[in-house]
Amino acid sequence: xxxxxxxxxxxAGRGKGENLDAQAVRQxxxxxxxxxVGGTPAEQxxxxxxxxxxxxxxxxxxxxxxxxxxxxxxxxxxxxxLVLAIGTGVVLDSMFDPALQPHLSANFDDAPRFxxxxxxxxxxxRDAQWLEQSLAQLQALSWPYRLSRLQQDWLLEFYVPSPxxxxxxxxxxxxxxxxxxxxxxxLRVAE
Amino acid sequence: xxxxxxxxxxxxxxxxxxxRQALALLYEQHADRLRNYFVAQRLxxxxxxxxVQDTFVNVLRNLDSFRADSRFTAWLWAxxxxxxxxxxxxxxxxxxxxxxxxxxxxxxxxxxxGGIVSSLQxxxxxxxxxxxxxxxDYAQVIRLVSLYxxxxxxxxxxxxxxxxxxREYLSQSRKRLAPFLEHCREFxxx
Numbered sequence: 167x168x169x170x171x172x173x174x175x176x177x178a179g180r181g182k183g184e185n186l187d188a189q190a191v192r193q194x195x196x197x198x199x200x201x202x203v204g205g206t207p208a209e210q211x212x213x214x215x216x217x218x219x220x221x222x223x224x225x226x227x228x229x230x231x232x233x234x235x236x237x238x239x240x241x242x243x244x245x246x247x248l249v250l251a252i253g254t255g256v257v258l259d260s261m262f263d264p265a266l267q268p269h270l271s272a273n274f275d276d277a278p279r280f281x282x283x284x285x286x287x288x289x290x291x292r293d294a295q296w297l298e299q300s301l302a303q304l305q306a307l308s309w310p311y312r313l314s315r316l317q318q319d320w321l322l323e324f325y326v327p328s329p330x331x332x333x334x335x336x337x338x339x340x341x342x343x344x345x346x347x348x349x350x351x352x353l354r355v356a357e
Numbered sequence: 358x359x360x361x362x363x364x365x366x367x368x369x370x371x372x373x374x375x376x377r378q379a380l381a382l383l384y385e386q387h388a389d390r391l392r393n394y395f396v397a398q399r400l401x402x403x404x405x406x407x408x409v410q411d412t413f414v415n416v417l418r419n420l421d422s423f424r425a426d427s428r429f430t431a432w433l434w435a436x437x438x439x440x441x442x443x444x445x446x447x448x449x450x451x452x453x454x455x456x457x458x459x460x461x462x463x464x465x466x467x468x469x470x471g472g473i474v475s476s477l478q479x480x481x482x483x484x485x486x487x488x489x490x491x492x493x494d495y496a497q498v499i500r501l502v503s504l505y506x507x508x509x510x511x512x513x514x515x516x517x518x519x520x521x522x523x524r525e526y527l528s529q530s531r532k533r534l535a536p537f538l539e540h541c542r543e544f545x546x547x
Contacts, residue, residue, distance in 0.1 A: 169531075170524055170527050170528045170531060171509070171524075173527070173531050174502060174508065174509060174512070174527055175508075177502045177503050178502050178505075178506040179503075180506070187535070187538050190478075190481045190538070190541065191481060191499065191534070193478065193481075194478055194481040194482050194485055195499070195503040195504060196503060196504065197478065197482075198485075199390070199500075202389060202390075210388070213406065214388075216410065217380075217384065217409075217410050217413055217414075218377070218380075220410055220414065221380075221414060221417065224414060226414065226417045227373075227376060227377060
């Protein structure tokens with residue numbers, strides 16, 4: 167075995183322990199990696215939801231089917247499972263207050279989709295009552311929307327047509343909501 | 358491929374609920390690292406997030422083309438690398454030459470940040486950070502080998518090179534890295 171192979175093996179944790187430089191590099195990189203967390207769990211969940219939504223739109227997730235409770239993937243948290251269910255379009259009617267219905271507008275699937283997703287804004291000081299009023303407003307405006315649960319919170323996504331109607335623009339302004347450049351708004355509302 | 362990868366791949370290929378579950382696991386294992394990789398290649402956070410998505414989309418699209426002559430992770434990262442190269446090419450973003458193309462390494466003074474280097478770990482961390490600034494691609498390969506326990510064939514799959522060229526690439530990586538670690542030797546007591 168030549169020096170390079172030995173070096174690679176040590177980097178990969180298979181060496182005989184003679185290449186101290188490579189050992190130190192491996193340890194340093196593993197420690198660095200363990201300390202790098204890409205955002206909060208909620209942010210991670212949102213990103214994963216965005217990925218699932220895109221995969222679904224592109225037909226890469228087969229049929230819509232509820233996730234079975236008995237699956238063996240222990241490392242997937244209940245929260246992640248919920249996110250999975252939401253992201254794949256599983257309807258969780260039992261989780262929605264009747265006042266927050268319908269949680270999916272009929273035209274939601276017709277709204278334009280773009281790569282990536284509007285980053286979620288944390289909507290401070292808003293509650294289920296605000297959501298109820300917002301759903302009514304969105305229905306009146308005929309803007310595509312979807313309301314889903316994310317862990318203990320609500321996730322409201324809606325699309326703002328360009329240009330928005332005067333009534334729509336006024337509502338956005340009154341609520342202090344600025345759509346993403348692609349027209350989408352994603353709000354996370356604490357329960 | 359190891360048995361975990363076999364199971365993961367089988368679940369991804371099975372489609373439906375199994376695919377979603379396997380995808381969740383795959384995402385949990387790789388998304389952060391992919392995002393960091395793209396950001397380290399000077400993409401914005403948003404651009405990086407899009408590339409992460411593209412990577413997973415293309416993994417699923419091309420699942421049938423995966424041949425088990427390397428680890429599945431190496432194949433996934435090869436897709437990520439292609440995504441990056443295509444993005445850089447299409448956007449003509451690369452304004453400075455890649456560090457790996459530089460003819461000679463110029464090793465900045467160690468402990469350039471002025472901090473106190475008190476351990477081997479600190480010293481190596483700082484050395485790697487400086488190395489990464491100059492040799493992003495080499496640094497990334499070293500990182501992937503260390504994090505995923507890759508062998509030569511995995512690196513070859515990632516780089517899209519033949520074994521001989523890959524060995525030469527790794528030899529160059531090692532050679533370029535060595536001067537950055539030189540001053541850390543004082544902490545090593547064999």
